[in-house]
Amino acid sequence: MRKEHGLATRDLVDRLRYSGVRRRDFLKFCGVTAGLLGLSEAYIPRIAQAIEKGTKRPPVVWLNFASDTGCTEALIKATYPNAADLVLDILSVDYNETIMAAAGQQVEEVLQKSLKEGNYILVIEGGIPTKHGYGMIAGKDMMDIAKEFAPKAIAILAVGSCATHGGVPAANPNPSAIKGVSAVLGDAYKGKIVNLDLCPVNVEVLVAVIVNYLLFKKLPELDVYGRPKTFYGQLIHDNCERRAHFDAGRFVEKFGSEEEALGYCLYKMGCKGPMTYAPCPKIMYNDRISWCVKAGAPCIGCGEPGWTDKFAGFYERLPGVSIPGFKGVEFTADKIGLAAGAAAAIGIAAHALGSTKRIKKGGEE
Ligand code: SF4
Ligand code: SF4
Numbered sequence: 477m478r479k480e481h482g483l484a485t486r487d488l489v490d491r492l493r494y495s496g497v498r499r500r501d502f503l504k505f506c507g508v509t510a511g512l513l514g515l516s517e518a519y520i521p522r523i524a525q526a527i528e529k530g531t532k533r534p535p536v537v538w539l540n541f542a543s544d545t546g547c548t549e550a551l552i553k554a555t556y557p558n559a560a561d562l563v564l565d566i567l568s569v570d571y572n573e574t575i576m577a578a579a580g581q582q583v584e585e586v587l588q589k590s591l592k593e594g595n596y597i598l599v600i601e602g603g604i605p606t607k608h609g610y611g612m613i614a615g616k617d618m619m620d621i622a623k624e625f626a627p628k629a630i631a632i633l634a635v636g637s638c639a640t641h642g643g644v645p646a647a648n649p650n651p652s653a654i655k656g657v658s659a660v661l662g663d664a665y666k667g668k669i670v671n672l673d674l675c676p677v678n679v680e681v682l683v684a685v686i687v688n689y690l691l692f693k694k695l696p697e698l699d700v701y702g703r704p705k706t707f708y709g710q711l712i713h714d715n716c717e718r719r720a721h722f723d724a725g726r727f728v729e730k731f732g733s734e735e736e737a738l739g740y741c742l743y744k745m746g747c748k749g750p751m752t753y754a755p756c757p758k759i760m761y762n763d764r765i766s767w768c769v770k771a772g773a774p775c776i777g778c779g780e781p782g783w784t785d786k787f788a789g790f791y792e793r794l795p796g797v798s799i800p801g802f803k804g805v806e807f808t809a810d811k812i813g814l815a816a817g818a819a820a821a822i823g824i825a826a827h828a829l830g831s832t833k834r835i836k837k838g839g840e841e
Contacts, residue, residue: 512684514706526690534597537590538572541602541618542611542645542654547636548574550676594628603638603645603654610652626661631695632669637778640671647784658702670695671702675778680759681707701781712749712775715757746791747774754779
């Protein structure tokens with residue numbers, strides 16, 4: 477695919493210039509990526525070097541299965557850090573049937589060549605139908621294609637919630653028995669598959685995971701669901717910009733209301749942020765312009781495995797929420813303001829106690 481626009485043999489700087497990416501923007505991208513990976517600024521030159529170094533870029537085979545191709549859309553529409561250009565220029569995307577210009581026999585040959593050569597990063601977008609004949613490409617079941625390409629991959633990235641755990645196409649009643657990549661490939665691939673949940677995938681997270689691989693030649697540390705801990709280790713609720721309203725018991729009760737205009741908490745409108753681990757409030761979407769809650773929509777929890785069934789209906793209130801300071805107790809919305817006030821009081825008291833101890837121990841603080 478790269479050869480089609482004549483960039484395959486240029487070095488990275490030329491390629492980026494050709495794509496309209498200035499050197500300064502490239503370094504800014506490296507800085508953002510270092511931040512995403514939790515690395516200090518000292519790593520910026522190393523990231524730049526890791527990316528620039530490769531005349532031999534890792535080949536990528538991007539397979540599309542049962543989905544609306546929203547993750548490919550997210551990739552090609554990203555403008556900062558110009559992820560589409562950077563990913564396409566950092567990597568040699570040998571095959572992505574949605575965005576490549578060629579079709580038919582020609583692309584099938586490209587695909588088979590990649591398979592023969594091996595050592596590619598395998599990106600899978602979409603759920604995998606596990607019933608014969610329910611999802612086929614070029615006469616083959618998607619499940620068989622996944623099993624054919626997995627063994628020769630150096631890493632497998634399941635992008636978007638359809639690929640990770642089935643997502644929307646696996647929602648009840650799921651007539652084609654769609655599953656996520658890990659469930660289809662099985663335990664033999666544990667540690668080799670990175671699940672990048674969310675609908676669609678967050679492109680900055682995808683790029684950061686790839687850069688992390690280029691830099692350290694290993695995949696990031698994963699949680700029990702195979703998601704990078706760095707990005708999926710915190711609750712949306714704990715980083716939400718409306719959290720102060722939640723703590724104070726200020727809620728939107730109705731769309732179109734004054735409370736909504738004031739940006740109050742969306743818990744009572746069905747927000748699943750208190751049960752969803754994802755980086756949305758920190759990294760956001762659309763070049764960090766916004767995310768669901770900022771745009772006024774309650775989180776529907778698309779970063780969580782099984783969210784389509786677990787969190788339906790999306791506008792129904794979660795039955796209870798845990799509050800720091802009240803271990804093992806779940807609060808209903810009506811009691812939250814009160815509980816949060818008490819929790820804050822406990823926090824203040826604990827702080828005061830800590831201060832007293834410090835004063836006693838050291839004489840003067
Ligand atoms: S319930 Fe939703 S809107 Fe409210 S603070 Fe939590 S994540 Fe934010
Ligand atoms: S805020 Fe919630 S619904 Fe929106 S993308 Fe993140 S996890 Fe999905």
